[in-house]
Amino acid sequence: MTGMALLGAGRMGQVHAAAIQAAGARLAVIYDPVTPAAEALAARIGAKVAPTAADAMADAQADAVVIATSSDTHVDLVIEAVRTGKPVLCEKPLASSLADARRCIATIGEAAARKVFLGFNRRFDRGHASLRAAVHGGQIGRLEQLIITSRDPFPPPLAYVPRSGGLFRDMMIHDFDMARAILRQEFVSVTAHGSSIIDPEIGRLGDIDNASVTMLAADGAIVTILNARRCAFGFDQRIEAFGSAGMVLSDNPRQSGLKRFTADHPGTPAPILEFFMERYGDSYAAEIRLFLECVRDGREMPVNARDGLMAAYLAEAATASCKQGRTIHLTGPDQEFGDV
């Protein structure tokens, strides 16, 4: 049974702790800068607490490292973890800025970057993964249009907005990765539009709460991403892939198969799955299982730090496009965008 060191015992740390157990691995040691948080989680699981991240990574019972601390610490911990030579899974995002993401790859090198699993867990959602398999398996022929819709149930606290990096980096980052995972090619242009129609206060803080992004692939495929920070009917997460031979749609799964038929409800289905732990909960365990398989087989990670860099790059380009009111032609992750 593989032993794991877990860095971070906050919300995402707890998600990964549960996923590690569900995947049949052993959570050996936990570190969190807030020691009582580490202790509480360790007590519940039956794990050790390490006084520093370095101690946790170095622990003899830790065969692999999972990083689930705050986003701004990811890069330094990834670099440190890579140096231990142990396999590393880092929760998304790779970095809190594109500059930091570049520094991470530059420091560890391209080869090592491809060995760091980056936790874009939505890739492992059953519906989204089935859609991806259908597209890659040729079920819809050549992909012509991809539409990704991500709407959160409610906006983040206003206090969070200024340090979030903005909607494109904070929320749409998942969708940039998903678009890349489905298309398996890079994009030639990004055009972003946004507005703060939900809450003008978000606009005053320099951010947006509704956004639409169009990306063109080299072969002419058109990607549309729609985000909203609030959705009255829950966590709206859909993907539509349209191609020469048809379409696949990953629709919102439902809490159950119940349908209600009354005068006012002539066939109302059960609510969609609630926020991310209900919708994407299983995908974290699937992610850990895939990570362990790749470790066992010595494989390159199918979603890795390089993907983290590319998602950060697209988020940066979208931010620039939206601010500058123009289409950005993409040249690669070293591209500079002026003032964003």
Next chain:
Amino acid sequence: MTGMALLGAGRMGQVHAAAIQAAGARLAVIYDPVTPAAEALAARIGAKVAPTAADAMADAQADAVVIATSSDTHVDLVIEAVRTGKPVLCEKPLASSLADARRCIATIGEAAARKVFLGFNRRFDRGHASLRAAVHGGQIGRLEQLIITSRDPFPPPLAYVPRSGGLFRDMMIHDFDMARAILRQEFVSVTAHGSSIIDPEIGRLGDIDNASVTMLAADGAIVTILNARRCAFGFDQRIEAFGSAGMVLSDNPRQSGLKRFTADHPGTPAPILEFFMERYGDSYAAEIRLFLECVRDGREMPVNARDGLMAAYLAEAATASCKQGRTIHLTGPDQEFGDV
């Protein structure tokens, strides 16, 4: 029983002939430049044939005029029909170019323009009309995102492409009108992307076969229109309106309520309604009924030549945006776009 003069006995003329009968009006007289076409239709219906359009419009039994000739004749016939003082319904588009549409309005004047019914029949589709009523009735609160998807079953003949005016003017014109009808405000910007991914030959002819358009409304609402010239599963016509209090979706209706459950088909529904006469057939009769009601009540037409001008203007702007690779800021239907 209102008597109608029908100009045009081709495909759209026949559609309107059937709609006139279904709406309980009388088709009195028919004109078509190809006299045998007029004669064949007149014989089937029991109507007269007029030797010229002017004769048809002037016929004593014609209380109103329906124009369903080729697009390039619409403007002159509208002008002529308006001069007779009889109520006019003109099949879309108002004109085959923005310049011509401007000329039409300039000639007949704004007041008369609002009395010419323009046949954007999709407004009267049962699903789309219910969506519009739900949005205007406040069911989804404030509209934040509107997504219109229009995909034809198969591309037009290549020979048609050069004289079609291009995808934005020929196909997306319906969607521009629908967006205006749903939002009830004008737009501040248009950004269009397109590619000829279905058939490179279409690209060589200077047109596109896949397109995505983003329009911003003054209040921050974001409209996305997706078009494709080919769709393997039929005539894909959907609208999604998302707002502060929820979403309404006008999905493709089905040929029946049949569902098939086998190992390979675990719940496959009946096919969606086929090409436009099956999907939108009823909407033509609804359009004629509404036209007759407005005539009877002396009302302004709810969709009129002014709307035809505005749709042509958006199509022109989208064409310019796509060709010039930039967002177009909209100033009004007199705006010039340079080389398009």
Next chain:
Amino acid sequence: MTGMALLGAGRMGQVHAAAIQAAGARLAVIYDPVTPAAEALAARIGAKVAPTAADAMADAQADAVVIATSSDTHVDLVIEAVRTGKPVLCEKPLASSLADARRCIATIGEAAARKVFLGFNRRFDRGHASLRAAVHGGQIGRLEQLIITSRDPFPPPLAYVPRSGGLFRDMMIHDFDMARAILRQEFVSVTAHGSSIIDPEIGRLGDIDNASVTMLAADGAIVTILNARRCAFGFDQRIEAFGSAGMVLSDNPRQSGLKRFTADHPGTPAPILEFFMERYGDSYAAEIRLFLECVRDGREMPVNARDGLMAAYLAEAATASCKQGRTIHLTGPDQEFGDV
């Protein structure tokens, strides 16, 4: 254009008048015992009025006869119409009692009975007809279970109950015919259960308002029919056919493709089609078209007076089973059931 004589200008007469026109035939002459009713309909359509049924049937412009008078007159009019030698379509039921149905067949003879079209219009509903085609085409292999659900939006007026013949003869008669049309074999037993749970007054009048019938076919297939006289969400009309290779389901069609997503309505579809004219309206025109085709080709009618007799026989057997609390083993339409 085939000319038709229509007997009956009441509700069903008007339905058939519209269907005759929609099918492209000509309604030549109308008879109704209430002459003003005939005159009103005739004026609307542009038809003649005949002073007697015999005159209508004998009219030189009547190539065929449609009977849509009250149920208790059907048998005598069918006999009279058959004697004219003209093709006959009779609205269901064939007779208001099994004895009368037997008398009809005995009088006209088996051969003529197969030439009288009996108006079980639901056979021509698009969804139900597709289901039947799928079953007969082998899509679900060997049929093992058939479940027919028919629920009316609201119960009939209490005054109608005593002269209705009871639920099995008045309402379930459609479902008995549908079961026969789908199975294409006769049944070996009928077991019926019923209760008056909607309105005890219906029970006091000797009838029921909820019923369940089980019929066994010779090959072991099991048919279940469920009826209710009231349904809060509308006219619930579904058929489920289950077989060795899968299942087909004819579900209630919807008024449109609209779906609503709000906190309370997380995906509520449009209401189902309302009462029978909205749900089954098209099927009357399809029925007339099929009748005219069979007349033109000199074919036996695919649903005929013999089918009317068999449906009446099953309704009688179900009535007996429910009253006597026992399974009835079926021997043929001459079978007597004692006191029912």
Next chain:
Amino acid sequence: MTGMALLGAGRMGQVHAAAIQAAGARLAVIYDPVTPAAEALAARIGAKVAPTAADAMADAQADAVVIATSSDTHVDLVIEAVRTGKPVLCEKPLASSLADARRCIATIGEAAARKVFLGFNRRFDRGHASLRAAVHGGQIGRLEQLIITSRDPFPPPLAYVPRSGGLFRDMMIHDFDMARAILRQEFVSVTAHGSSIIDPEIGRLGDIDNASVTMLAADGAIVTILNARRCAFGFDQRIEAFGSAGMVLSDNPRQSGLKRFTADHPGTPAPILEFFMERYGDSYAAEIRLFLECVRDGREMPVNARDGLMAAYLAEAATASCKQGRTIHLTGPDQEFGDV
């Protein structure tokens, strides 16, 4: 953390072992007559192995007992477990015959019977439980019709048929319990029909593979249960509850929200959940959690040995009805049915 003794380490023992862990309890000790089976499971979980059932039940770390041995041992183990005074959960069925079920209740007494949790796990399926809550909460008014459909993906091995007790006792037993749980009243009559249409060999072994049962409740509500031993599209498990104010439907949940749109698949959803562990897996953990709650609160078990007796009684009555070709009027679980 409550410690559990588990009797039985076969398929159902393993299901309960997983459910115990998922429910956050501790599996302390395992017994199985096949010692290596007990040892293998114990090793995987980290539990002790007891040499006899009595030792397992008496174990100091066992606060409660879960019985998951073969059906014919349930009664004696329940009696023995009740004598230890520890809370007991017994996998369904309570007994392999009605006589044995009666003996169980007679031996332990009515009061104790209500303290033995009987594992009718489908009550805890999310969809079915929501339907039950909707019915009991008054959402559909007064219940008038209940239709339960249970179809297995494939028939049992022929060798199993003779010792299965027959379809009503082996398969429909779940549905009898579900009907009681939803109606919360006993039934006045049972009428059963069956046939061996899937495999005549099953008929030659004296059993059936397709069945339909109708039960009447005292208030006139009509219950229909449909079973089939084979279903081409998977594990078809649906419940429809129809009442004075509407209907609720617990439909088959899907493997994901994926929908496929191609020429042949115009909207095909993902397959339904596979056999019982995928469909009902979560319900076993929910069952254990509820059991533990009732233990903690000293409550009567919401589904108990008395319910096990009543389900066995209805299965016996249905078997008699089917064999004897008559409606059985129900008088209570002591009723004798003659030769069944």
